[in-house]
Amino acid sequence: MALSRHKEKIPGIKRIMGVLSGKGGVGKSFITANLALAMAKMGAKVGILDADIACPSLFRIFDISAKTPPDSNNQIHPVEKYGVKIVSMAGLSATEDEAIVWRGPILSKIIQQLLKESLWGELDVLLIDFPTGTSDSTLTILQQIQVDGAILVTTPQSLATIDVRRAGNMVRMLDVPMLGIVENMRGEIFGEGGGSITAQKLHTSFLGSIPLRKQIVEFCDRGTPAFFHMDELDLIFGKIARSTLEQVFANISV
Numbered sequence: 001m002a003l004s005r006h007k008e009k010i011p012g013i014k015r016i017m018g019v020l021s022g023k024g025g026v027g028k029s030f031i032t033a034n035l036a037l038a039m040a041k042m043g044a045k046v047g048i049l050d051a052d053i054a055c056p057s058l059f060r061i062f063d064i065s066a067k068t069p070p071d072s073n074n075q076i077h078p079v080e081k082y083g084v085k086i087v088s089m090a091g092l093s094a095t096e097d098e099a100i101v102w103r104g105p106i107l108s109k110i111i112q113q114l115l116k117e118s119l120w121g122e123l124d125v126l127l128i129d130f131p132t133g134t135s136d137s138t139l140t141i142l143q144q145i146q147v148d149g150a151i152l153v154t155t156p157q158s159l160a161t162i163d164v165r166r167a168g169n170m171v172r173m174l175d176v177p178m179l180g181i182v183e184n185m186r187g188e189i190f191g192e193g194g195g196s197i198t199a200q201k202l203h204t205s206f207l208g209s210i211p212l213r214k215q216i217v218e219f220c221d222r223g224t225p226a227f228f229h230m231d232e233l234d235l236i237f238g239k240i241a242r243s244t245l246e247q248v249f250a251n252i253s254v
């Protein structure tokens with residue numbers, strides 16, 4: 001069954017990558033944030049859309065408290081930090097604790113509004129941090145917007161890898177190119193190897209593996225990007241950034 005149809009491009013944005021997972025809490029937002037920083041370090045013009053409307057977390061990860069209500073033309077001004085332009089529902093809700101409960105069709109409209117009515121300027125790449133799983137809103141966005149590649153995140157244990165395969169199948173069904181799998185939280189607790197096995201099963205690239213580190217939790221909680229302070233992350237995210245950018249820009253010269 002072909003679920004894809006004509007997809008919309010966003011003016012000014014050269015490429016869009018989605019970060020997805022089958023299971024919650026596997027590190028999508030952490031990976032989106034640090035990958036964006038690695039791309040910015042390479043000289044790319046990068047933006048992030050926090051498409052997790054119900055539980056936005058990108059502003060917290062970047063320690064942003066600014067509010068970004070739409071201006072008189074109904075447009076949203078992204079907040080720029082460390083060279084990355086960020087738009088999140090967190091900039092539009094009154095407090096961090098405000099519960100945002102909307103149904104799928106409304107959620108996908110809000111995500112599209114944040115995407116299309118933000119003043120991104122010229123971007124080489126926009127990363128979209130999607131909500132967990134194969135929800136209505138994610139499906140609708142992938143169906144309607146030209147997303148040039150999907151990065152799938154999983155922890156190494158088998159339960160998570162089953163879920164990420166489901167997300168992978170959704171991505172394929174919607175004709176979104178799969179850029180590869182990132183394994184996160186490798187180590188004693190969740191084991192290792194599930195990411196590369198999943199990549200083989202999905203016939204896609206294994207982009208890299210990030211260890212579970214107490215330091216990462218602490219940096220995230222403090223709103224300090226771990227990328228700037230941990231050499232091993234600089235290395236891993238640099239590699240993931242290169243591989244994914246090469247894939248999405250493979251067919252054009254920039």
Ligand SMILES: Nc1ncnc2c1ncn2[C@@H]1O[C@H](COP(=O)(O)OP(=O)(O)OP(=O)(O)O)[C@@H](O)[C@H]1O
Pocket residue numbers: 021023024025026027028029030031052055057131132184185186210211212213214216217220221
């Ligand atoms: N490699 C890691 N080592 C230690 N802690 C990590 C690692 N990756 C992520 N975390 C921590 O795990 C928690 C969940 O990460 P994150 O919020 O990025 O996951 P998520 O997939 O976006 O979750 P959600 O499904 O809620 O959107 C955060 O507190 C984060 O700091």
Ligand SMILES: [Mg+2]
Pocket residue numbers: 028029030052057129
């Ligand atoms: Mg998240």
